[in-house]
Amino acid sequence: MGCDMKRYHLMLAGLLTLAATACAPQVDVEAEKNAIREMDRQWENATNANGAEGWVSFVTEDAVLYPPDHPIVRGKEAIGEYMQPQFPPDSSVQWKPDQIEVSSAGDMAFMFGTYEIAVVGPEGDPVSSTGKYGNAWTKMPDDTWIAVASVWNSNQAGTVQAQSALEGEWQIEEVTIVGGDNEGTYSNPQPSLFIFTRRHYSTLLIPGDSPRQQFPEQTTDEERLAAFDNFIANAGTYQVTGSTLTVQPFVAKVPNAMAGEEFAYEYSLNGNSLILVLAGAAWASSDTEIIYRLSRLE
Numbered sequence: 164m165g166c167d168m169k170r171y172h173l174m175l176a177g178l179l180t181l182a183a184t185a186c187a188p189q190v191d192v193e194a195e196k197n198a199i200r201e202m203d204r205q206w207e208n209a210t211n212a213n214g215a216e217g218w219v220s221f222v223t224e225d226a227v228l229y230p231p232d233h234p235i236v237r238g239k240e241a242i243g244e245y246m247q248p249q250f251p252p253d254s255s256v257q258w259k260p261d262q263i264e265v266s267s268a269g270d271m272a273f274m275f276g277t278y279e280i281a282v283v284g285p286e287g288d289p290v291s292s293t294g295k296y297g298n299a300w301t302k303m304p305d306d307t308w309i310a311v312a313s314v315w316n317s318n319q320a321g322t323v324q325a326q327s328a329l330e331g332e333w334q335i336e337e338v339t340i341v342g343g344d345n346e347g348t349y350s351n352p353q354p355s356l357f358i359f360t361r362r363h364y365s366t367l368l369i370p371g372d373s374p375r376q377q378f379p380e381q382t383t384d385e386e387r388l389a390a391f392d393n394f395i396a397n398a399g400t401y402q403v404t405g406s407t408l409t410v411q412p413f414v415a416k417v418p419n420a421m422a423g424e425e426f427a428y429e430y431s432l433n434g435n436s437l438i439l440v441l442a443g444a445a446w447a448s449s450d451t452e453i454i455y456r457l458s459r460l461e
Contacts, residue, residue, distance in 0.1 A: 190269035195308075199263055199272055199300055202308045211255050215246035222310045223301065229314035232406070234433065244434065248328045251361070256280045258296060272300040272308065278315065293318045329403070332460040333357040333437055335368060343451035345371075357457060364410055365398035391416070406430060408439070435459035 202221070209217030219242050228236040228245065236245045250256070258278040265272045274297065281291040296315035300308045335355040339348045353369035369375060375393055378386060397415035401408060409427045412420045428439040437457040 190265065190267065192265050192269075195265045195269055195272065195302075196263045198306075199265075199274065199308050200260065202300075203258070203260055203274065203298075206310070207256060207258060210250060214250040214254070215243055218246050218250065219243045222313070226310060227312045229312070231316045248330055250280075251330065254280060270302045272302075274298045274300065328432055329359040329408075329437070330361065331359060333359075333457040334460055335455050336458050337456040338370075338372075339454040339456075341452040341454070356460075359401065362400055363398070364401045366395065366410075368395045369393060370395060403430075 206218070206221040209220055211217070213220075219239055222239055222242060224239045225237070226239060226242060228242055230236065230245065233245075236242050256278060257280075258276055260274050260276040262275045263272060264274075276296060277293065278296050279291055279293045294315055294317040296313065298310050299312040301311045302308055334357070335352040337348065337350050338352050340346050349372040351372040353372065353374060355368035356365070357368075358365040370393065375390060376386075378390070394416060397410075397412040397417075397420055399410060399412040399414065401410045403409075406429055407427050408430045409425050411423065411425045415421050426441070428441050430440070431438045435458055437459070439455040439457065441453045441455070442451070
């Protein structure tokens with residue numbers, strides 16, 4: 164009796180398995196892959212036509228980004244804000260899917276490939292960056308596909324995306340000086356302006372947290388020298404490599420800064436917040452480190 168019951172249960176399990184298999188929808192994997200390729204082409208075209216707005220139009224409301232050198236970005240609105248500087252005017256993108264995997268149920272897919280982004284420089288010369296990416300797709304009730312997650316990484320240490328993320332106008336919110344006679348944190352910084360374009364930068368700032376003294380009707384050499392010392396100004400070209408922002412002034416308040424010598428900031432960028440750490444510049448002693456905390460104006 165026990166053997167018969169065991170055989171019965173085995174037969175029942177087999178029949179249930181066959182029934183489930185017969186009822187399961189049959190997924191045409193190649194057809195789904197072709198559908199995803201078509202959506203991917205439309206996504207690329209929308210991005211080239213409308214920049215960040217075109218890019219986010221192909222992601223879900225709860226999509227997630229895993230950008231390089233940046234915290235995770237969650238939600239369509241936050242993704243739109245992050246993507247805005249990634250696709251500046253006159254930029255174009257091209258991504259090439261190398262591999263697509265579709266789940267057995269046909270409701271999820273994963274795409275892996277390479278990309279190239281090009282930005283037209285100020286002299287009309289294209290600046291390009293290449294890298295790798297992976298996207299996760301989900302199938303909607305109307306049988307269309309939309310992205311739910313994206314991750315990418317550049318092949319270059321310094322990327323056109325990193326520089327485009329810096330583009331804009333910034334002002335100092337707080338300055339911390341480590342070492343030297345003026346060590347401390349200054350939470351009432353005087354007016355300042357940092358400007359980054361695609362290749363060029365400009366820095367204007369007043370050190371410390373005290374307003375500059377206005378000139379009397381008749382100024383002395385000492386008063387003019389004090390005003391000169393209480394102002395920092397330089398402009399030139401810059402380049403981003405990893406977490407280092409290197410500038411090369413070609414015009415500056417101090418003539419020595421125009422001799423072609425570069426100096427570098429260590430930087431970190433999170434949306435509209437920028438931190439620049441400077442050591443060893445002409446106006447800072449070798450044992451002094453200056454930490455600028457900036458916010459984006461535009």
